[in-house]
Amino acid sequence: MTYYQKLEQHYKKYARLGHLSAICGWDQASMMPAGGNEARSEAMAELAVLSHQLLTEPQLADWFDLAERESLAGEEQVSLKEMKRSWQMANLLPESLVQEQSLTGSKCEHAWRTQRAENNWHDFSKNLEPVVELARKEAQIRSEETGLSRYDALLDLYEPGMTTKELDQLFADLKSWLPSLIQQVQEKQGTETVITPQGPFPIEAQREISLEVMNKLGFDFNHGRLDISVHPFCGGVPTDVRITTRYDEDDFTSALMGVIHETGHARYEQGLPAQWHNLPAGEARSMGLHESQSLFFEMQLARNETFIGLLAPLAQGAFMRPDDQALTSDNLALVSTRVKPDFIRVDADEVTYPAHIILRYEIERDLIEGNIEVADIPELWDRKMNEYLGLSTKGNYTDGCMQDIHWTDGSFGYFPSYTLGAMYAAQFMAAMRKEMNIENLIRERNLTPIFNWLDKHIWKKASTLSTDQILINATGERLNAEYFKKHLIDRYLK
Structure with missing residues (x-):
């Protein structure tokens, strides 16, 4: 198996965890009873950590280095470039931050469902403040690595x-x-x-x-x-x-x-x-x-x-x-x-x-x-x-x-x-x-x-x-x- 093939195999495993997370997220928003939110949030945070761990495994750095030396077809070169971009993005963030963002975001989103209906800005803002602080931390980390402004570093995640x-x-x-x-x-x-x-x-x-x-x-x-x-x-x-x-x-x-x-x-x-x-x-x-x-x-x-x-x-x-x-x-x-x-x-x-x-x-x-x-x-x-x-x-x-x-x-x-x-x-x-x-x-x-x-x-x-x-x-x-x-x-x- 070539190193490019190893990377493909690794990313497909990562994608399958993403598949599970996507369906869990859909269920949380459409079908899940309100009492299940805390446990679901913890489960999704765990999935987020596992996914992050997959993209930050130490051997991937060597695999990318070796794969770039292999003789690859044009489409494989494009694929390798996108895999490396994804890997670089993931490796900027510490695992603890990823987990904290998942938990904090789930808490804020779930509370928002009732707080919005109640016009309750006071309590909602208390939940939003830590979400913003964590986003600023992520933005700062990405900014220092990419040379982009803090906001541009987040914008780049959605609109490269x-x-x-x-x-x-x-x-x-x-x-x-x-x-x-x-x-x-x-x-x-x-x-x-x-x-x-x-x-x-x-x-x-x-x-x-x-x-x-x-x-x-x-x-x-x-x-x-x-x-x-x-x-x-x-x-x-x-x-x-x-x-x-x-x-x-x-x-x-x-x-x-x-x-x-x-x-x-x-x-x-x-x-x-x-x-x-x-x-x-x-x-x-x-x-x-x-x-x-x-x-x-x-x-x-x-x-x-x-x-x-x-x-x-x-x-x-x-x-x-x-x-x-x-x-x-x-x-x-x-x-x-x-x-x-x-x-x-x-x-x-x-x-x-x-x-x-x-x-x-x-x-x-x-x-x-x-x-x-x-x-x-x-x-x-x-x-x-x-x-x-x-x-x-x-x-x-x-x-x-x-x-x-x-x-x-x-x-x-x-x-x-x-x-x-x-x-x-x-x-x-x-x-x-x-x-x-x-x-x-x-x-x-x-x-x-x-x-x-x-x-x-x-x-x-x-x-x-x-x-x-x-x-x-x-x-x-x-x-x-x-x-x-x-x-x-x-x-x-x-």
């Missing part, structure tokens, strides 16, 4: 190659035109007549629509499923993808679009190359690219007027309302593209959504860099919500700074991925339109060419190329935010 400098430029440009666009769109939509669909919309009927749409979007139910959780997400592993959503009997569109969003994540996972499963080269390249797929499915595809024409008959049939004018294609197209500043990020429209992300990015950046403390978050949140969206969250922590799950487990550096993903998605759609007529394909109920394009240019590339190179190969250029701006103007003003 992206920097605060580039984000600041992208977001500064966004802030220069987004408020005006929001105002113009609201003025235009103020002249339109929209009928709000009135519930109740039975949850079982909503589930049936969701499953049917997932099927139309190519979700492989032999390797995945749909469930319910407090916070919708896509988890699991490529061979066992778990989607969750939350239903509202007063609004079926929220869950439906959420399921379509998560199906985009799932198709990416299910489309990753089988030959690289359980190896770093076979993983999604970045969270920004992951979000580009969910936002491509939801925003670029599902909120397209032509696609709404496929969804409307499903809703009319499932809810037994064939003559309900609120469920016509034309009206649902208007409903699905309403722009209105609101408190909740996950329910935000695609025009106001970037403002939610910029707010979170600016706070978490300064939090990790030590420029602000946890106690400063509510006031900053309220000030930025006022500035960017004209809303106040003073005293309203439930709909303000406690609404997201990300910070509870220390996922700092993740939020920018959402708006980067929206930009990537718009750029992918613009490139795709040069090769095919998207509307005609939707009318013909032939989405296969669309999925084949994504599979060829993104899914099957996995982590064998950088994000920049994937964009260049697929669209002919690096990230160009003008495509996103044009998409919003074309959809909402023209």
